Amino acid sequence: MKAQIISIQVGQIQSYVMHRYGDVGKTWSTAFYKQPVNRPVIVERSGIEGDAQADRKHHGGVDKAVLVYAQEHYRAWAAEYPHLSFSPGGFGENLTVAGLNEETVCVGDVYRIGNVLVEVSQPRTPCWKISERWQAPSLTDSVRKTGRTGWYLRVRAPGVIAAGDALELVDRVHPDLSISLLNDLLFGRVPKSKAVLDVLQSCLALADGWRSGIPELRMK
Numbered sequence: 096m097k098a099q100i101i102s103i104q105v106g107q108i109q110s111y112v113m114h115r116y117g118d119v120g121k122t123w124s125t126a127f128y129k130q131p132v133n134r135p136v137i138v139e140r141s142g143i144e145g146d147a148q149a150d151r152k153h154h155g156g157v158d159k160a161v162l163v164y165a166q167e168h169y170r171a172w173a174a175e176y177p178h179l180s181f182s183p184g185g186f187g188e189n190l191t192v193a194g195l196n197e198e199t200v201c202v203g204d205v206y207r208i209g210n211v212l213v214e215v216s217q218p219r220t221p222c223w224k225i226s227e228r229w230q231a232p233s234l235t236d237s238v239r240k241t242g243r244t245g246w247y248l249r250v251r252a253p254g255v256i257a258a259g260d261a262l263e264l265v266d267r268v269h270p271d272l273s274i275s276l277l278n279d280l281l282f283g284r285v286p287k288s289k290a291v292l293d294v295l296q297s298c299l300a301l302a303d304g305w306r307s308g309i310p311e312l313r314m315k
Contacts (some may be wrong), residue, residue, distance in 0.1 A: 098194035098262040100208065101166045103136055104184035105146035114230050125225050128182035128277035135257040139213050140250045143189050156304035157249050158216045162243040165196040171243065179229055186225060186238075188245055190263030193264060197242055197274040201302030205251065205266040212252035212265075217302040218274045219245040220281070232285060242278045247302065277305070279310065287312055 106126040113121050126147040132295055137144040148155035164186050172181050183191035197218070204215040221238040238244055272295070277287040280292075295301060296309050 096194040096218055098192060098206075098264075100190055100256065100258050100260050100262070101260050102183035102191040103132045103256070104189055104191070105136070105143055106130060106184075106187075107145075107147050113227065123227070125224060125228075127187040127228050129189065131184060131186060133258070135255050137253070138208075138250055138256055139253045140212075146189060159247045160250050161190060161213065161248040162188045162219060162245055163190045163192055163195075163248060165243070166191050166193045167196060167307060168243040171241070175237070176229075176231060176234070179231060181273075185227070185229075186245060195262065197244060197246065197278060200246055200274050201267060201269050202272040202274070202298060203267070203269040204264060206248075206259055207263040207265050208256045209243055209260050210252070210254035211250065211256050213248040214251050214300060215274070216247045216249045216300065217305045218277050218281070218290070219247060219278050233285065239278075239282050244274070246274045249302075269300060272298065272301075283315070287315065289313075 108124050108126045109128065110122045110124050113123050129146075135214070140160060142155065142160040144274065164298040166183070169181050169183070169185070170178070172185075199213055201216065202215055206213050206215075221235050221244055223235055223236055225233040225293055226232055276285070277295075280287055280295075292309055296306060298306070
């Protein structure tokens with residue numbers, strides 16, 4: 096299947112009442128609720144124009160400029176959570192794409208989208224906000240267990256993209272470092288061999304935040 100953008104989403108920071116996490120009834124601020132943009136958008140090194148992040152400690156920055164999610168996952172989620180109305184952007188992603196997933200995308204992959212160059216930097220680490228967004232307590236754990244996490248891009252060459260644009264793979268320097276493998280390492284589904292962790296530690300394409308956590312992985 097041709098890899099292409101199905102939908103582009105951005106979100107601004109808004110406040111919501113908490114239902115299931117922390118102090119019920121308190122408000123929390125987030126830009127997780129993304130809305131489709133039906134026009135070409137400017138992509139800068141800091142992310143997509145018009146998009147925001149409330150928690151700058153854990154989201155955003157050059158290594159997490161754009162969040163990508165596989166369109167195919169929505170079919171699985173609809174079957175597993177039929178009472179929820181999932182649609183593109185439902186997992187907080189900026190780009191919903193066809194033809195790519197965590198098993199076929201590797202850290203360091205460089206894609207051309209229109210006149211933009213992007214580089215895969217790391218998996219998305221699922222947090223409580225997914226469950227809170229959908230008021231589904233098991234959803235974040237399901238994302239971790241299934242590996243349907245999505246992945247982040249850094250922007251190597253800014254420009255303009257639009258829904259329907261193809262994602263052309265122009266460079267793959269780490270074919271053995273799939274997003275799926277990194278998820279499996281992080282969540283303990285495969286052995287954390289010294290050889291693999293050494294490769295990750297020396298992989299300059301891997302986001303600094305992920306690399307800084309490798310010593311902790313060695314200890315688990």
